Amino acid sequence: MTTTKVLTSWYSINKRDFPWRNTINPYKIWLSEIILQQTQIKQGLPYYEAFTAKYPTVFDLANADESDVLKLWQGLGYYSRARNLHATAKHVVDTLNGQFPNNYKELLALNGIGDYTASAIASICFNEKTAVLDGNVYRFLSRYYGIDTPINTTIGFKVFKALAQDILSKKNPAEHNQAIMDFGSRQCTPTNPDCTVCPFNKSCVAFKDHLVDQLPVKIKAKKPIKKYFNFLVFVSDSRETIIEKREEKGIWKNLYQFPLIETEKDPNLKEFHSQLKDYTIIKDLNYELSLYNDVDIVHKLSHQHLHTKFWIINLRKLPISGIPIKKIRDFAVPVLIENFIEDFNF
């Protein structure tokens, strides 16, 4: 039996039913693929439901404000996905008459669509013969063929993309692509795969050579750097607070936060109090400063560990314009801020 035959027959038995598997509407497939980038289905599914409910067509999404799109995306991470999603919706409506491109090459040109997503949409929606290469496919191919080329390198991409393309079913690329990803996800799992029940265990190189737990090979990520974040949580007598939009590039672009002072080290209350005297919007003001969390909240991202303190500043009147505290949940904020807002019971 061919590889594709084994994969698709496994898939016909083990296929799970997800809302994006009952459609070949490019808008819906695109939405699901963007949401599921770097994201588990369990985490992404509620967001898919929310987006398709609020924005049933690409026109609805294009007409939305970016701030509303980011609010709906809140908590999912990698927020450039949401910004690109919105920009691409506008582009499709404004210059393509609301029609998504129907081929890999033109899909690839859209913001937020790279090799994987272009291949997925082109094959699933238009049955184009383009192999998908996601983490699940890398894992299955590296083990089955015993390839130890690091997957997160330029050469690794070329080697595995060529192999994926080579074994792709030219008859039914849509089904093949979904089958190989699901197989990697659920049978050829990252840790402790149950190879005894695997339909490939007679021909898998990694299984034969006891290399399953050593493949795929990946170049290690650098250690995350430590940063010290001090958020200023203003609370005025009239129940207002100050938030600001992160405009600069970097993490959380276009999301909101409390005014932030980043320090080199972990400041104690006295040190921080004296540092505040130099802070433009607050100097010369009468206020009462207290530290909300005795122990730093450490928010862990892939490349940064954010050691965070929330400083409560009670005062009579805000030094600059703010927002009513009861409106704060209307703004898109990072999970770190969201957790504080819920815990503080604003």
Add this chain to the structure above:
DNA sequence: AACCCGGGGTT
């Protein structure tokens, strides 16, 4: 080619 960009999870 190296680096950045969130958030979730397990050992």
Add this chain to the structure above:
DNA sequence: AACCCAGGGTT
């Protein structure tokens, strides 16, 4: 604390 998961864009 150290490890796992992982596409796209920028430099």
